[in-house]
Amino acid sequence: MFRLRHSSFLxxxxxxxxxxxxxxxxxxKGREDIGQSDPIYEWIDHPHKRDPGLxxxxxxxxxxxxxxxxxxxxxxxxxxxxxxxxxNSLMAxxxxxxxxxxxxxxxxxxxxxxxxxxxxxxxxxTRDTAWxxxxxxxxxRFLAFFRRANGDKWSLQHPGAFYxxxxxxxxxxxxxxxxxxxxxxxADEDAVKRxxxxxxxAAERARQNAATANKSVEPTPSR
Numbered sequence: 001m002f003r004l005r006h007s008s009f010l011x012x013x014x015x016x017x018x019x020x021x022x023x024x025x026x027x028x029k030g031r032e033d034i035g036q037s038d039p040i041y042e043w044i045d046h047p048h049k050r051d052p053g054l055x056x057x058x059x060x061x062x063x064x065x066x067x068x069x070x071x072x073x074x075x076x077x078x079x080x081x082x083x084x085x086x087x088n089s090l091m092a093x094x095x096x097x098x099x100x101x102x103x104x105x106x107x108x109x110x111x112x113x114x115x116x117x118x119x120x121x122x123x124x125x126t127r128d129t130a131w132x133x134x135x136x137x138x139x140x141r142f143l144a145f146f147r148r149a150n151g152d153k154w155s156l157q158h159p160g161a162f163y164x165x166x167x168x169x170x171x172x173x174x175x176x177x178x179x180x181x182x183x184x185x186x187a188d189e190d191a192v193k194r195x196x197x198x199x200x201x202a203a204e205r206a207r208q209n210a211a212t213a214n215k216s217v218e219p220t221p222s223r
Contacts, residue, residue, distance in 0.1 A: 044178060054145055056106070058141065059142060059143075060140070060142075061137065061141075063099045065099075066094060066096040072090070093119065096117070098160075106181055106182060116156045136160070143186075169186060170196060
């Protein structure tokens with residue numbers, strides 16, 4: 001596993017460029033960068049505080065039936081660090097139904113497959129820009145929280161809240177504890193390496209863009 005080597009500032013820039021809305025992705029060098037908002041870390045760190053009605057499962061997307069794509073404004077999407085290009089404050093929100101195969105749910109009997117509503121989104125530069133959700137695709141595997149609704153019916157705790165296990169396996173202090181919860185291997189080493197490289201490349205682009213921006217505002221020396 002690999003420890004990230006970037007500051008909190010650069011980390012924010014990286015996550016802004018590689019994360020999808022409602023599909024939380026976190027990768028940090030220490031617990032201080034995470035805060036208390038990520039339910040996967042809370043699930044690992046505080047097992048005694050777990051909601052008894054909630055379960056964590058490893059699932060695979062079987063199919064996605066899209067119903068609507070809505071273009072909306074997003075107050076926090078005014079800038080991008082992707083090649084120095086500025087994004088407009090627009091988000092494409094995709095809703096519909098997702099069918100999932102339950103690969104493993106430790107200590108709880110769940111149905112082999114289930115279908116529930118999903119919601120996901122991503123930033124786009126213009127209303128005419130074609131947008132494809134790369135994460136919500138068949139055969140992609142995620143961690144997700146579920147709750148038993150009525151009888152044998154299970155539902156996602158939050159529509160579209162899928163957590164990529166690779167991002168948690170990047171952090172040595174959490175990787176072994178997360179994997180120990182499951183008999184199924186959550187990700188292979190190549191997937192972890194690819195993700196690390198993606199984050200490293202994004203951090204390098206952010207550094208280069210920041211350096212270029214700083215040079216452009218440097219005052220002209222007086223003679």
